[in-house]
Amino acid sequence: MDGAGNMRGVYKGMQALILKEAPKAIYIWCHAHRLNLVVAHVCGCKIEMKKAMGILDELYNFMNGVRRQGVFVKYQMRKSKKSLKRIKNTTRNWSSSYKSVEIFLDVYEHILASLVELKDSNDPSTSSIADGLLSRIKDENFILSLFILKEILKCTHEACIEMQAVGNDLALVTKLIQHTKNKLQKLKANGDSLFLKLHSLSNSFLKKNNVITDLYNMKSIFKLDQTEFNNYVEQKKNKYRTEIFFPVLNAIINHLNDRFNYDCLNFLSQISIFTPAGIMDNEKIEGWQISEICNTYQLDVQNIVDEYNDFRSLYLESQSIIFCEDLLKVKKNDAVYIDESIANDQITKENINSEIMTKIKKWIKFSFILPYRLLNQLNSYSNLNLLYKYLLTLPKTSCSAERAMSKVKINKTRMRNKISDPFLENLLLISSEIDVFEKFTIDDIITQFALTSIRLSKLLIK
Template sequence: MEITNLLCKALQQQSQDIVNAMHLVSTTKSLLQKLREDGWEPIFESVTSFCTSNAIDIPDLNSQYIRGWCKPRHKNDDTSMTMEHYFKYDIFTAAIDFQLQELNARFCDKTVELLMLSSTLSPKEAFKSFKVDDICKLVEKYYPKDFTDQEKIHLRIQLQHYELDVLKHFDFQEISTLCELCWVLSSSGKSTIYHLVDRVIRLVLTLSISTATTERAFSAMKLVKTRLHNKMEDDFLTDTMAVYIEKDIAKTFTTEEIMEEFYQIKNRRRT
């Protein structure tokens, strides 16, 4: 918890510094791995000292670990496990491995690269991180179907003009987020001139929403498509999940409003 605390605080900030947050992900992984390899002895000495000072019994680590009422899952399970082996590998190492797996799943190399490249669009600190090559790489690698080959060529040219125009324009000096950048581009009319750059910004803005929606969909599927509902059609499953995921919005609808909507779509008999 000491190691991951700094990363958790950085990710919980409303205005996140993506570059530094991704650096914290890397350092957190390294520190957890170091703790896994060399941290058992220091933490065991700390726990022993705490138990001694508070008159807490310390188990004999060389004694056999007894599973209690839990039976081994397989006949070949080793029943001669020592207490030290149990505490060191089944608890200490297993807990660290779980943390590392969670970080690797949520911040794999592709995710980190995507976030790092996306951060080059940020207007924070007068577009300090802006890089034409990185933005072109972002489009080429992660949004290849959203731009034609001709548009990718024009994008680089637009970015070169954008760098000399927008980055030094007075109206853009005080903004710090992509949302503000998108709004100012639109209100100033520059979103029409730099329409390809504007498209990239809007794609990046929808990234977090798309990821969150996907995660919520998978979580909802386990609750909606149960053993008793395993034969529902795809369309019905999609509609049911949409209602479940957006249940806060669905609660605002009344039965009369739904009936009226269907009635206006097609002639139906009201019951």
């Protein structure tokens, strides 16, 4: 569930109502929502970042008109056409900030050309807004802010995409968050060199697009010699580094630690003991280490401790031969993260399948599935087997539930406003589980339909 008060309220929230009916249920705040709250925070923690995201949103609204969009598309004719992305002020639109920044930088030259043409429009409003946007997107601080945001949000983007996959469980999500924290800490450790690199990239980007910024106009306006001008540029760069870059980097790290502080969440820290990494790291466990999770599911602590300690040595010997080939299948609607190094014209079905396969192997490696597969082949660990069943059913995000609600909007259109509940349920089931539905042939469907009555069977089955 999400973190709204009406959902996580202890007394009258949704979790309180569910716990009355199912005492073993556990409230888990959707990890994708929490990660997106971190992204929203970093995009608004400094005025330069707010201005950058505001300009992108304003540009999207301006270019959304049919005629203006036509001008924009015209300048992309020789390359793959991309649409600008809206920055959504909500925790339900995953990765909209990162995608908006990435696409803007990819089509920057076409946006410049479009705004130059629209600036000469006969419509006063269009001409005025285009001229204002043109001057703002040429600002060196704006471009530098986008390069910084792209570099930082790239660390969270992969985790955000993988969290939306159907097969992941809580163990892998915890690993993804820790991996994201490590990447951000690495950026901070190399902060000075990273800033110089991004500053150089933004300057090269502006030169490549023949943009002369106001900074270089000041040299002639104030009649500065080269030494004075270089000192001014260096002071401005250092001010941006100390007042914008490092505070933004610290903000996302601190906010990520606040949102995903597993040391303070005893239950989640106890779950990590049962992951493959936890089994390999812990020699033996004691009752106090897993008391809360056992009490939650009404399991005997000592039985779990004895079975776990005995099972651990068996798992270490057998982990390399546990059968999991049936899990290595690529589904059509699996979420996938495509690495930026792959050019758009090189993104093929083979590349996508390879990325999905890598994601599935990562899930198998870090999730509860390997220990559970081994337990299913044994008969002497009934309590531990039951606990792993509970752990595998714990949801990590509410993405699947929200996708189901999106399917309702797609299927229940204005022309279908009077369909019956069973028919609507069937439509939702087909659209949600399209990979399963595609396994059926037309002949299978006709045969199943014919078996519903004797008359139909005589007509349809030969």
